[in-house]
Amino acid sequence: MIILDTGIVTIALPAIRDELGFTPSGLPWAMDAYMLALGGLVLAGGRAADLAGRRTALAVGVAVFTLASVACALAPAPWALVAGRAVQGAGAALAAPAALAVITDLFPAGPDRARAMGLFGGIGGVAGPTGVLLGGALSASSWRLIFLINLPIGAVLLVALLRMVPARGPRATGGADVAGAFAVTAGLSLLVYGTTQGAAHGWSGSRPLAALGVAALLIAVFVLRQFTAHAPLLPRALFASPRILLISAVFVLLGAALYGTFVTNALHLQNDRGLRPLVAAAVMVPLDLALLAGSRTGGRLIGKLGPVNVLVGGLAVQAAGLAWLAAALAPDGGLAVSFLLPGVVACTGLGTAIVGAFVVFTGLADGDTAGAISGLTVTTNQIGGAIGIAVTSTIIASAGAGTAGGGTAEALWTTAGLALAGALIAFPLRLRRR
The missing domain is CATH 4.10.860 (DNA Excision Repair, Uvrb; Chain A)
Incomplete structure (x- = not known):
């Protein structure tokens, strides 16, 4: 739900802009306010999960997130929506690391935890683009429904987690x-x-x-x-770990390429090709399925090739697919050749890379640092996503939508470069592992 709420706004951006009166430079903040609050506060959320108990932090975070979603649905002006999105991000910052840390509580280190983390990473990777589809379906009636849908989901989650997740005491003492x-x-x-x-x-x-x-x-x-x-938000030992610094940089680039690409695709389908939100979302379904297939493939390959090799290979495939998409893109070109085929290649590589990255990152956690590592995982991914959205949206607005080889293609070339940079940075992790 937390990651889906980033993607669910993507297709609705033009409708939100028109109804609330966002400026071109202000529109990205409808997404970035959420992602920055989530990315910036999630380290404190991870610490809070260790101090207050992970189930308690998870429940409070889901409650805040759900109530803020209702406030977003009722927003009368741009400032109100941005403020509501920031509070949403604060609730997500408390819930996200607690959810991931609960997995480390339930599954001891070994094959079971690796499979659980692979599933968790795969679902997280699919949630963003799935939100695009759901956002298209809901915004066909009103963009406000994309936030109201969180009310019943949040209520069900609160009941379920209080009944199904065992209560455990704090894992740390002190303050934040x-x-x-x-x-x-x-x-x-x-x-x-x-x-x-x-x-x-x-x-x-x-x-x-x-x-x-x-x-x-x-x-x-x-x-x-x-x-x-x-009581630092991150254990001091983390700053001395080259592996953690490298994989953090990879996660920033991975998030920037992921969210930047999907925002670019959504704006291209609606602004350049003139598709309605629901039709644009339906066109992106094959990309969602390719991402899911890539995550499942990555989970199977990890046992054979190792998570670092899967991460590097997935990023390389993603970069190649995005370069193909940028070169072939044309507003009047056929969807299959100029959009879907290269997009499927890019998303397959992306899904594979996401699973590899999550397994590498969370494999560095132990019982005492699981909350901090979980928070750092979400921080780097969300901050990268916020930067990717801001940069690609600005490139498209500055160059002008609808120009073949113009803003949209430039934005896709940028995301291809980000994915390639991630593969190059991740490669030393493979050497260190060897």
Whole structure:
């Protein structure tokens, strides 16, 4: 539900823009406010899950997320929707690491946990594009339904988890680094804002440079806090692990390519080809199925090739498919040749890479650091996604939609480069494993 609520807004973006009056540069914040709050606060959420108990954190997070969804559905203006999305992200930041940490509680290290993590990663990878389809179906009537649907889902989840997930005590003592959580959230928000401004207006202006400078300062403050705070959000030992630093960078690029691609595809089908939301969502169904097939294939290949090899290979296939899609894309071209075939190749590689990345990342967790590792997993993926959405949306708006080989193709070339960079960064993990 948490990841789906990122993708579910994608198809509805044009309708939200028209009804609430979003500007082109403000529209990405309908998605980014959620992703930045989730990515910036999820480290504090992971710590809270260890302090309060993982089932308790999961229940509170789902409740906040559900109530904020109702507020989004009732939003009368852009600011109200952005604020509601930020509160949604805060609830998700509490629930997401708790959900992943519960798996480490239920399954001891070994084959069972690897299979559970593979399933969890595969479902997470499929949830984003599935949200695109669901968003198209619901926004055909009203975009507000894409948020109201979370009310019955959240209610059922609360009842189910309280009955089915065993209650366990806290796994840690002490407090949480509130100042560090504020610094990283504000820093990452300014990072996305500065990136958007630079892509839209050029990098010579004072606004993007000032935003990026303050963002770098706040992120540096966050890192410093992790070495000086009494209860840091991330265990200090994590900063000394080259594997964790490398896979974190890979997750940022993976998230940027994932969400940037699906936003680009959704805008292309509606703006360039003139398809209605429901039709555009239906056209993307084969891409969803390819992502699911790739995740299932990746789960089977991990036992034979190892998760790092699966991750590198999946990213390479994704980059090749996105490059093909960018080269073949044309507003008046046939959907099968210029969109579906290359899109299926890219999504198959993406699904494979997602499973490999989750298994590599969560394989570094133990009982004491599972919450922190889980939070770092979601942080890197969501921050990468927010950057990918901001950059690709800005490229499309700046170059102009509907121009063959223009904004849409440039955005896809960008996501292909992100996927390729992820494969190159992940390759040293393979060497270290060997």
